[in-house]
Amino acid sequence: MRRLLAGNVVVAVLSLAGTAQAEGECGWTSAGWNAPNGAAVFDRGPGPIRDVLDAIGEYRTHSMLSHGPGSTVSHATLRTPTQASWPGVCTKPITPTDIQYGYPGLEQVNQGGIYMYMYGDSSAGAEWTGWQQGNPSHAALIGDSIWYNHPFVSDISRTDPNQYIDRPVRNSYRVNYSLFQYRDLQSAHEIPGNADNNGMVCSTFLAYAHNYAGRGLVTPHTYSHAQIANAANSLYTGVYNQCKQSLGWFTNALLTVACPFYNVCGNAGNQVANCMSANRCDTSDAKHWKAVRDDGNTTATSISPDRIGGWGVHPMNNTIWGPDYSHQLQWNSGGNVYGCWQ
Incomplete structure (x- = not known):
């Protein structure tokens, strides 16, 4: 990403702010977002994580750290998992490492990359967005600490070999996206912190960034057994239904045709759950x-996007962002940037 800023920011001839041209996971944005440096940016989008959060009564499905209007973004995310090879796909449809050590995990991308992440698939884009800053100087410390002080490595994009994506490292290793963080974040939010699979998810990364910048420990929330039982059922059902309808992770996956004698979608739901x-x-x-x-x-004990923002049952003073209200995320700063998010 620092290489992108140094030499690969290209101006496109695009006229409408916020429009994008998609090339897989890479594309252009004709303007950058308005979220200040250090602001926590949130959205609500489709997928298995939404099924889980809806089941426990929460709203936001993703959180990101802005490095300023039209600038870069740090977040942890998971690419669409790949389908296992035949015939193993019949019993274990999803490549296990893709959901245990999820790629790209923790990364830093530019405005073109984050726009494509949020809106590149127009059929499944974010339905709500917003940002919270709280104390501007404290927020800026968080943004600057992760950008200027945190160790990182640079990877070549899997989609466009001419693009580089920075990946902050923890304990000298790349940070994976680990679904188990939703059940138990362990010490991912602490400094130096650790967790199974060297994993984080979007909101445990925001908590880590908050602590890394010296803004204090973000305390986790413990969810009752009734809540996690409901979440587990919803996760299984959501994955099963997406598979049956060839949606989301299973778009264009003809699993039932390839394995006519197996309950492939049930196996996929079980695997993710x-x-x-x-x-x-x-x-x-x-x-x-x-x-x-x-x-x-x-x-289950974890930190969700709603907890980062101080929504619902979560205290507003648990983060510097919490006391702020949600501002509308707009794509109106200068930019015209091409980028990739994986």
């Missing part, structure tokens, strides 16, 4: 996630 509930991403045996769902003593 196992991964999030028990960090067992390599199996579609439903006993793992159902053991968590059916044990009345089980809970």
Whole structure:
């Protein structure tokens, strides 16, 4: 990303602010967003994470750290997992490492990249966006600390080999996107912190960035057994339905044709639910996630996008962003930037 800023920012002849031209995961934006440096940016979009958060009564599905209007963005995300090879796809439809050690994980992208991430697929783009800054000087410290002080490595984009994407590292390793963070964030929000799969998700990264900049520990929230049981059922059902309808992760995947004698979509639902509930991403045996769902003593402890923003049951003073109200995210700063998000 620092290479992009140094030499690969190209001006496009585009007339309408916020329009984009898609090339897979890369494309142009004709303007940058208005979120200040250090602001937490939120959206609500489709997919399995939304099923989980809806089930526990929360709204926001993704959170990001802005480095300023028209500038770069740090966030943790997961690309669409790949389909396992035949015939294994019949019993374990999703490549296990894609959901246990998710790519790209923690990354820094420019405005073209983040626009394509949010809106590149017009059929499944964000339906709501907003940002919160809180104290401007404290927010700027968070943005600057991650951008200027945090160690990183640069990867070549998997979509466009001429583009580089910076990836902040923790404990000298790239930070993966780990679904298990929704069940147990462990010490991902602490400094130096650690977690299974060297993982973070979007909101545990925001908590980590808050702490890294010396703005204080963001305390996690413990969800009741009833909530996580409902979330597990919703996750399984959501993945199953998307698979049956060839939506989301399963667009153009003719799984039922390739495996006519298997409940492939049920296996996919079990595999994802196992991964999030028990960090067992390599199996579609439903006993793992159902053991968590059916044990009345089980809970989940994590930090969600709503908690970062101080929404709902979450305290406003848990982060510097929380006391602020949600400002409308607009694409109105100068830019015309081409970029990739993976």
